[in-house]
Amino acid sequence: MKQSELDFINTLRQSSHYIEQHRGKTFVIYIPGEFSRSENALIELSQDIGLMHNLGIKVVLAMGASPQLDEAFADAGLSSSFHKKLRITATEHLSVFQQTIGLLRSQLEAVFSRANRQQGTELTMVSGNWVIAQPKGVVDGIDFQHTGKLRKIRYQAISDCLSAGQVTLLTPIAYTLTGEVFNLNTLEQACEVASAIKADKLMVYASNQQLTGLPKQLSVPQVKQIMLRPVNSEQQVMLEQVTNANSHVKRIHLINQNNPNALLLELFSRDGSGTLIFSDRYHQLRAATIEDVGGILSMIEPLEQSGILVKRSRERLELEIDNFIVIERDQLIIGCAALYPVNSDSQELACLAVHPDYQGQELGSELLKAIEASANQQGVKQLFLLTTHTHHWFIEHGFTLAEVEVLPEEKQSLYNFQRQSKVLVKNL
Template identity: 35%
Template structure:
């Protein structure tokens, strides 16, 4: 195999030595460079961070393992510390089928008898070998070329039996009791990817069959991971209109679970994602494996592809009431005076108060944004996005933007417009594209202020 040094010093193939690109346009070259640069901030932000990736056995059964391994190797190469926890549900079912044994569930939880435990061990062993093999690839002309990923697995999980539930003994079905965080951290520090199977052992040496979701959440909490990502057979958590919710807070997640309307799999992922956030993991993602590169899309793009559960902070993001008017004015008046925001009459703000969302901390408002529906075009305009001086650059501007986008989607709007004179780049970085006043819907174009000459930014929702 070609060494890295050889690859670095090899001459470019003849076509690459030409100043004129062959088979690609200059625009495509530019797009590539722009794209790579756009990813740079995420690479800086994620380097040295710890991610736990929970991979359902369904993804492996669907033949998507190699693509995921390539993406995880890339993340590992750019300095992220990765723990992979794999599932094995369909593989255990298949093993049982081959032995002509019925699968036995009580309230969605498998009862693992001696035969089922054998099947779980066999399935886990096979999957572990498949994953190790996939990480060991290094063929030239593949994303794995020059990768030297070490995979470390071990007896990291101590388990206890689920025991007797509703009169049924679940035998060798267990739950994670303790995770050997120190050994996992040690392995991660050495640059290896840690692989954890959904099996645990009791101090008496007994093996237990565990849920991947349980082990992944317990591991993420134990090692104080920055993120937990479930790569799953479900698209994410559906909202009222059946569209996948991009972001839910812990409080939202608790409400959704209490409503009891989710299908069994989504409920299980959301419950464990919430548990992880409550245990101190900043973000837990539920993303579909069916989308090619879903892990990369979720991590490196502002919009992502699934649902992200965010750790609750002391701040509350909520819809405004008339009592918040004073707090909103305190934030926006200085910005109106220096020309950043368009001056608005007190009475106008009072009339429009219900279109505002605010961020409050200990009774003080320190961020706001408003959504105006531009009927009849079924589009919306966000205005008055502002975070008070001392509280800026902590992600609250972005939280408000995401919230307004969610409100707009929930209202069935298809586009979001923003008019700004000084904050264009902030919006461009967050998925907006630059337009012109002509792109505004007719109902808004007429009131465009040509003296102010604000930039028009557009986001398709």
């Protein structure tokens, strides 16, 4: 079998778990206006949403349009003004605003119709007056005129459309109960709708600038820490908006708008793509400190006694604590892993363990991802480990079995032939 065929089969097999996990779930996806500027990106997105629909996922799509509106207003000789990064929509802007959003919606419907034909689906897209607006009013002495804020969501109507198998579209156009037209930030709408319909995931396409320096996973308290010292104001605004949704939406994924594969990678691959903000896990993954030595020891001692892990004395652990990361929950250490520097190309993963009461919740995978991310950051090319009992788990996580000879020389000389550990490697 050709390597490309093998890769395809393996990837499909790996994704099976995620296909099952996502079936019947509701995801809200936000695309900024910059994303829709590329027709190819829209075509690929429509195909990806078609695939998600075929796999039983319900989708709400929220479409931003800032750059399109900037251009349309400029073409019409209307100047755009902003206050605190929010557009002021004057009465004379309204008809260009409605035309621009109408055109964008029509372009989106066109690419979706094309994807339908290619994928053999009957997926329809609907938009409507689900979101009720109210004026943003006068802020800091500035009248926002037809820029509105969200007043109410007709979430039952949205849920009904989703249950009928339709993609529900949110645009910046919203109406007041008196029938006035308002311009409403669509990321804000996406967050509010995701909360109101208790979506399983909110997926937000974001720019490189907004994603700068964000790690693969963040708990809500960690996001709040970052918000105290944001890398730039774009990141600050986005994090403030998305964390508003987090009390009802357990998982918020920030994905790169420049990567056309980001959506499917995030949903169906083990390594994912972008940054996950989660509020459904009440634990914290962090670097270990000397205070954690006791907690780590009491968790790993039974594993050492049964020969699963190599024995470490308290003194050795104290000396090596900087190599460790831990997962803490309610002041209890429930997971740990260590990364040992060996040489500039290769590092050793060791002492990966999850407390027996907490196994099977993907905490082991989370620790492994954090170790891999840290090795990656240091420019390491290969991760290796020795294990007597757990090689299958590592193979399922992308490692391959290898001979002792592939170990870095300095490690080969220390290999304990009595223990007969299996050697596993993963190229990063």
